[in-house]
Amino acid sequence: MDLGLEGKRALVTGASSGLGYAAAEALATEGADVTILSRDEKRIQAAVETMRAETSGVVSGLAADISNASEISSSLAKVGEIDILVSNTGGPPPGSAENATEEQWLEMAELILFSAINLTKGLLPGMIERKFGRLIYITSIGAVQPINDLIFSNTMRAGLAGYCKTVSNNYARYGITANCICPGYTATERLSHLAEARSASSGKSVEEVQSSFSADVPAARLGRPEEQAALIAFLSGDKGGYITGCSIPVDGGLNRSLI
């Protein structure tokens, strides 16, 4: 199936590894010109080299911290016109209502919520003018069915789902779609770090925690980053043009709700 991505210009943030990398790789494989962005200069340049070798796509890299609004402005000035935004970051640490500090809440708002808001605000005018845009926010299954110890993630991503829905309502008439991808447990560096944190707080071994992740999943396994990426590529192209305002689980059935 031709997804209509040839020559489209994509910006994927949080993309030196994990879900962001996989999304960017899928877009580059389908013919999009892709800029990948994350904080560490060496890691992002290494990811560019690997992706070029694996896809023969037009791939470039940028180092910036998207929790910082001025770094977003300078990055957007460098990348120029963008048709597809995949907004992704690192994940928040575990936390609880009793222990989370105001400083942590503000930091997590900047990382998860304001990064997506500032990227969107910077790119919307060009998308409106060209009457095409794809805004894709990688959130979490926790935005649909909150995960007990991830209070920062659950709260910020639910807010982002509300933002996404509002943007989709207001800009669909310009050919701009906005959707959230809600990954379940997916095998990346982030999931390994989460397993280590839960092991430290529960006294269980890392292996026990890891197997408890897939024990809750009807598919009885972890997800693969490329399974998230395939949906992102579909939504990014012409064929995804009538899907907007959705928070879509890619979770092996982990979320038990009807809709």
Ligand SMILES: NC(=O)c1ccc[n+]([C@@H]2O[C@H](COP(=O)([O-])OP(=O)(O)OC[C@H]3O[C@@H](n4cnc5c(N)ncnc54)[C@H](OP(=O)(O)O)[C@@H]3O)[C@@H](O)[C@H]2O)c1
């Ligand atoms: N994996 C899962 O099971 C799962 C499930 C649900 C939701 N999620 C969410 O999906 C997102 C991606 O997860 P992942 O598993 O792919 O994580 P990951 O493997 O830790 O990758 C995170 C990426 O984001 C970059 N990054 C982190 N902070 C950044 C910042 N402030 N500015 C720019 N780039 C930044 C990292 O590179 P640098 O460190 O070089 O910046 C890295 O490339 C996270 O928000 C995570 O919570 C993951």
